[in-house]
Amino acid sequence: MTALVIDDEVQIRRLLRLALETKGYAVREAESGLLGLQEAVFHKPEVILLDLGLPDMDGVEVLKRLREWSSIPVLILSVRDYEQAKLAAFDAGADDYVTKPFSTAELLARLAAIQRRHVGDESANLEVGPLSLDPARHEARLNGASLKLTPTEYAMLAQLVRHAGKVVTLKQLLRAVWGPQAEQQNHYLRVYANHLRKKLEGTGLEIQNEPGIGYRLITGDR
The missing domain is CATH 1.10.10.10 (Winged helix-like DNA-binding domain superfamily/Winged helix DNA-binding domain)
Known part of the structure; x- marks a missing residue:
């Protein structure tokens, strides 16, 4: 299983890599929206962890572009803890939303849940x-x-x-x-x-x- 982390904070990417690798994920990283979209195209991860505050474009825009061609499960990670931001993310196609700072145990549980739902949807005849x-x-x-x-x-x-x-x-x-x-x-x-x-x-x-x-x-x- 490959997880793609799109976040411009080096410390967050390092923390997520450690947490994900303990669960057996191969982890790829991108520090901008454009690089994240390129990674998604060429490496086709099974799940994406996406920050909304990226240096080149808003994470919601990244998600909209991704949803034009892919149904990869996406978990939003953001400091934006207000309803309008969450609604915008879900409207754009997010599968779940976790605010920073976060518990890695909760994050991994949420990640497993959206992947189970996705497998169920994708595997139906x-x-x-x-x-x-x-x-x-x-x-x-x-x-x-x-x-x-x-x-x-x-x-x-x-x-x-x-x-x-x-x-x-x-x-x-x-x-x-x-x-x-x-x-x-x-x-x-x-x-x-x-x-x-x-x-x-x-x-x-x-x-x-x-x-x-x-x-x-x-x-x-x-």
Whole structure:
């Protein structure tokens, strides 16, 4: 398990590293919001501990950018102990909020709790029509039979199934499957949408292209 600590205070990062490593985490650090986002893209941690008072951007902005492409559990650490700050963080997608100074025992307990909730959400099977996806195993089944998919095909299909019937924008798909650095690479989506259409042919499931907007998965009886 990898934890990413985004905080500009060296002492806090050192304290968190010691506490997290005793629980078996591998720890990565970033002292600014931009570096934190880069770490999240390239190292894909299982959990993020995020300070709100960063030198280059507010932590809430970091969280908003992160939530454009990722559902990684995020625990906010901040000296801001007032309701408006907490509401802003939760509205932006925070999973929990701990104020500084904090007890490391409480912090670790809160961290374990949000990860358990996240695993429960992410591991629930996704189903639409004859198609079923098992996120825990990265397996797909069509009419009960195994459907062979590459990891990238699976990732794109999972996004479409999770939002079945709704348009998933080009940017949302690119960020979720390839990361923020790929958000201009629309040709990726054309190629993989065609791959998936061939594999779903004759099943009653259809991947519709909304030109210039995104893609939508629908059932044939709509």
